[in-house]
Amino acid sequence: xxxxxxxxxxxxxxxxxxxxxxxxxxxxxxxxxxxxxxxxxxxxxxxxxxxxxxxxxxxxxxxxxxxxxxxxxxxxxxxxxxxxxxxxxxxxxxxxxxxxxxxxxxxxxxxxxxxxxxxxxxxxxxxxxxxxxxxxxxxxxxxxxxxxxxxxxxxxxxxxxxxxxxxxxxxxxxxxxxxxx
Numbered sequence: 001x002x003x004x005x006x007x008x009x010x011x012x013x014x015x016x017x018x019x020x021x022x023x024x025x026x027x028x029x030x031x032x033x034x035x036x037x038x039x040x041x042x043x044x045x046x047x048x049x050x051x052x053x054x055x056x057x058x059x060x061x062x063x064x065x066x067x068x069x070x071x072x073x074x075x076x077x078x079x080x081x082x083x084x085x086x087x088x089x090x091x092x093x094x095x096x097x098x099x100x101x102x103x104x105x106x107x108x109x110x111x112x113x114x115x116x117x118x119x120x121x122x123x124x125x126x127x128x129x130x131x132x133x134x135x136x137x138x139x140x141x142x143x144x145x146x147x148x149x150x151x152x153x154x155x156x157x158x159x160x161x162x163x164x165x166x167x168x169x170x171x172x173x174x175x176x177x178x179x180x181x
Contacts, residue, residue, distance in 0.1 A: 011162030074111030
């Protein structure tokens with residue numbers, strides 16, 4: 001199945017690990033911070049769409065401020081991620097077969113790094129593409145394109161593993177996909 005695949009791209013949350021982020025609290029903290037700092041009113045729901053609006057209206061600095069708030073909550077959850085055992089076993093097999101492993105996550109980079117470290121998965125990962133690394137988030141395939149470019153690999157030699165949004169992301173980039181159940 002993977003003979004023609006050189007790079008496998010995994011989602012993080014609910015694929016490799018489970019992070020128990022209190023998203024209602026994240027949105028509440030974002031609302032409070034941005035009404036105070038920018039007089040910007042938003043429910044931050046859905047989160048990515050509202051972050052795009054924030055960036056359009058107030059620029060990258062405001063978006064980076066939002067990422068900092070999100071990262072605080074995600075890192076709290078990343079202190080004790082729950083590994084998904086079958087995925088961890090598969091990572092071991094893939095590395096033994098010489099495959100390159102990337103993580104493409106809508107989580108912030110500090111949380112991805114911490115979750116991977118605390119789950120003992122960092123040694124398996126060759127590249128991380130996090131929320132801050134792209135302008136357009138999933139299901140846009142910008143992150144997959146960047147991964148393809150960094151590895152100098154054709155999309156036909158890549159596969160993504162994840163959930164529903166990742167399936168759409170993989171389809172948008174034209175690569176194979178395996179769904180985590």
